Amino acid sequence: MSKAAAIDIASVSKVYGATTAVHAISLKVPAGSYCCLLGPSGCGKSTTLRMIAGHESISSGDIRLGNTVVTDLPPARRGTAMMFQSYALFPHIDVTDNVAFSLKMKGVAKDERRAKALEMLKLVQMDPYATRRPAQLSGGQQQRVALARALITDPEALLLDEPLSALDPFLKIRMRAELKRLQTTLGITFVHVTHSQEEAMALADLIVVMNDGRIEQAAHPREVFERPATAFVARFMGDHNVISGRVTAATESGVTVAVPSGGEFTATGGVREVGESIDIAVRTDKVRIGASDAPGLGFTGIVDNIEYRGASVKLTVSGAGVQDFTAIVSDAAFFAAPVKVGDAASLAWGPEDSIVLGRLDS
The missing domain is CATH 3.40.50.300 (P-loop containing nucleotide triphosphate hydrolases)
Known part of the structure; x- marks a missing residue:
């Protein structure tokens, strides 16, 4: 050959x-x-x-x-x-x-x-x-x-x-x-x-x-x-939630992002200016059910859909100005504190699981 x-x-x-x-x-x-x-x-x-x-x-x-x-x-x-x-x-x-x-x-x-x-x-x-x-x-x-x-x-x-x-x-x-x-x-x-x-x-x-x-x-x-490079990659690969908003605070380590008529979220990486439009991504499999340990790393919303997948359960939650936010949790974690469609549920994640996405120059 x-x-x-x-x-x-x-x-x-x-x-x-x-x-x-x-x-x-x-x-x-x-x-x-x-x-x-x-x-x-x-x-x-x-x-x-x-x-x-x-x-x-x-x-x-x-x-x-x-x-x-x-x-x-x-x-x-x-x-x-x-x-x-x-x-x-x-x-x-x-x-x-x-x-x-x-x-x-x-x-x-x-x-x-x-x-x-x-x-x-x-x-x-x-x-x-x-x-x-x-x-x-x-x-x-x-x-x-x-x-x-x-x-x-x-x-x-x-x-x-x-x-x-x-x-x-x-x-x-x-x-x-x-x-x-x-x-x-x-x-x-x-x-x-x-x-x-x-x-x-x-x-x-x-x-x-x-x-x-x-x-x-x-x-x-x-x-x-x-580490998806852009919002398109994050959405297309299907393993990240994408949250879009404007930067309200920026440091060397990360940013705070406000969602229109909704909550504020923090994300690591990427130097950005205050007021700039931005996309951040949150890993679906790193989201857990429960209260957040720090501001900007979670929210409370209404459960729209639940899919049982055997080893895991997929939840879709809307709230804090974010629609169709996906969490994939282990079956053990879900059944330890089960929720049903229409319930309020608190979701949380760690700082390393929320990242700033880039944008293609068009």
Whole structure:
């Protein structure tokens, strides 16, 4: 297998007529890493992947793969391989010939290309199905064949466009483990587009959260989870409450924020001016039921919804000018002092669990 290559995206834009799909993004994907482009539909993640692959032209900027600027190279000369959302297998030929097809196009002799195809099928644990046609395979098996077909060209980077979206939930989890195993075994760079936060967290060394054609944050999953860069990331990842207001007091260690017609909250980090608009985030799993130890680190509100989840209970509470505030508490903590919808409940958290969020320059 060929050496992994780093991918360097430098001020890359994609414009369709009057619409800008990708706004001058810059990103470095280290060689041999598993990168997930994550975001809602229409955020520009698939367009970015297709520009890396060469299936979409670049309006401005450059893409470098290893030491080569590939901006104007055709897909076949980039050192990348693409696995599409629809596996696009040829129905009339067997699995081995499907995998070997790109080598056939390059003029590789039949015995040699079929031997290489079998080697790839072994890698994805599909060699027992080598003589079957695609219609005789399940969705998960077809996906493995599509993976083998992409990998047979010895790419320096494998590009995957929502590869798990067509699979059922149990198979998704199995295939996540398989993709991670393959990436670790091969050591090549993977760039994987998904709209699933769980999928990105499970797979990636580098998560790139995109919104409206821009990169909101590019970091290790733990950093994205624990320190979201912006209100969008905090909301999209779903593990933080976002509170918006104005700064009423600021020190080197943090700020006090007033919510319109509501309470005051404190948060750590970020030097801000008094009067400035600000977003702060509070971790949902760090909120506890009970009175606050310090001002600004809790509030009392009315319980809007309760979801029992087995090991945890999810509460939604509104009060102090904050709507739909989420707390995820352990089942033991909840049933020690249970509340019901319509009850007043006090919520509290620690100072380290309330952070100041940044804002993208637009």
